Amino acid sequence: MATVRILHADVSETGGAELLLAAQARWLAAQGHDVRVFALRGVGDGWRRIFDGLDVSVLAAPPKVERLSVADMAALVAAARPALAGAEAVLAHNFPAAPVAALAAPDSARVTWYCHEPYRALHPEATFPAAAARAARGGATDAATRQYARRARRRRLLEGLFPWRAARRAALVAWDAAQVARLDAVVANSAFSARMLYEALGREADAVVPPAVTFGPPLRPRGPLDRARPQVLALTRLGVPKHVDLLIAAIGRLRARVPGAHLHVAGEGPQRAALEALAARVAPGAVTFHGHVRAEAVDALAARCDVFALVPVDEPFGMVFPEAAARGLLLVGPDQGGPSEIVRDIGETCDGFDPEAVAHAIERVLALPDAAVEERRQRADATVRARYAPEVVLPALERWVLGGA
Numbered sequence: 001m002a003t004v005r006i007l008h009a010d011v012s013e014t015g016g017a018e019l020l021l022a023a024q025a026r027w028l029a030a031q032g033h034d035v036r037v038f039a040l041r042g043v044g045d046g047w048r049r050i051f052d053g054l055d056v057s058v059l060a061a062p063p064k065v066e067r068l069s070v071a072d073m074a075a076l077v078a079a080a081r082p083a084l085a086g087a088e089a090v091l092a093h094n095f096p097a098a099p100v101a102a103l104a105a106p107d108s109a110r111v112t113w114y115c116h117e118p119y120r121a122l123h124p125e126a127t128f129p130a131a132a133a134r135a136a137r138g139g140a141t142d143a144a145t146r147q148y149a150r151r152a153r154r155r156r157l158l159e160g161l162f163p164w165r166a167a168r169r170a171a172l173v174a175w176d177a178a179q180v181a182r183l184d185a186v187v188a189n190s191a192f193s194a195r196m197l198y199e200a201l202g203r204e205a206d207a208v209v210p211p212a213v214t215f216g217p218p219l220r221p222r223g224p225l226d227r228a229r230p231q232v233l234a235l236t237r238l239g240v241p242k243h244v245d246l247l248i249a250a251i252g253r254l255r256a257r258v259p260g261a262h263l264h265v266a267g268e269g270p271q272r273a274a275l276e277a278l279a280a281r282v283a284p285g286a287v288t289f290h291g292h293v294r295a296e297a298v299d300a301l302a303a304r305c306d307v308f309a310l311v312p313v314d315e316p317f318g319m320v321f322p323e324a325a326a327r328g329l330l331l332v333g334p335d336q337g338g339p340s341e342i343v344r345d346i347g348e349t350c351d352g353f354d355p356e357a358v359a360h361a362i363e364r365v366l367a368l369p370d371a372a373v374e375e376r377r378q379r380a381d382a383t384v385r386a387r388y389a390p391e392v393v394l395p396a397l398e399r400w401v402l403g404g405a
Helices: 018-029 070-084 097-104 131-138 145-163 163-180 193-199 245-253 272-282 295-303 322-324 338-343 355-364 371-389 390-404
Strands: 003-010 035-039 056-058 088-095 112-117 184-186 231-235 263-266 286-290 306-310 329-334 348-350
Touching: 003 018, 003 070, 003 097, 018 035, 018 088, 018 263, 018 390, 035 070, 056 245, 056 263, 056 295, 070 097, 070 163, 088 097, 088 184, 088 390, 097 163, 112 193, 112 390, 131 145, 131 184, 131 263, 145 163, 145 193, 163 193, 184 193, 184 322, 184 390, 193 338, 231 295, 245 263, 245 272, 263 295, 306 322, 322 329, 322 371, 329 338, 329 355, 338 371, 371 390
Parallel strands: 003 035, 003 088, 035 056, 088 112, 112 184, 231 263, 231 306, 263 286, 306 329, 329 348
Antiparallel strands: none
């Protein structure tokens, strides 16, 4: 058994990365390893619920990472060094945990980075390739591309006015790449993340090990689709890159051909008011916003729906897709990013920047014969369990953390 230390960037807010980290820590501890989790930053204590039962410590409370410089990193390395002392293996999550761990871990320790994606504020072109390509062509109407283009213009303007900002970013990029090159292993959560890693930092991923997804009981037959009144579910945080605006526009177009189609949006986020206003304009009466839905209520909502559709932009993985497949929902996803790897052989992929393409993808699902519907449901359920179940994924991660492929 090994002494394993997990270093995370920030537990101030808890999302998918923190839930996954907690699952990885619990698995490693259950195998008998001595596991402790350290966070470089953690404000408040809302994160304690997710990490309940784990040994978690916050090392420092520096400014948010986007305000850091290379000079600031020395203080983080100094804070992390005693925490990692005695470790035989270190697992790092999220910038700047990986480069800090590369410098702070004992020379004898094996240091592995579980890469969700390179730090997007430092590497926007590499980590938003679809949005960047679309912005370069101009004329984009979706919010995600407009946001990317707006931020790129602002960055260029500020770095032109204040050359020290460009120099600080370039120094951080070089520092990040130099430390990542020192790591013993980098495990990416998807092939898409592995490509982003190489484009941003010039480092090849040593392996792709997807996130562990917890599933309920095996799927039971659900019966035929309601093709006249199909119910479509989107479960996501309501942020611009999730592209819910495209999904709402797609439902508006679908309603012209399938008047009973309805979209259920479960989740909260900063875009909710704008999305509600959009739905009122382009799909009146066709969208219900459920807000935050507790985990135990998601199954009940999913049972009322036929299709799960979401077309996020440059998403690294997308755990909601295998979760939806295991609930018997038929999948519609984007043809780019990590979700495309999940959906392409068990559902419908489409151009997530084109509302008409999204609407047609949903129509392709509705056109399936009843026997094909049930076959796809069962195949998708079996596929996601075989790929992403904890008992499949976590032993593979453990082998990389401890030093064996």
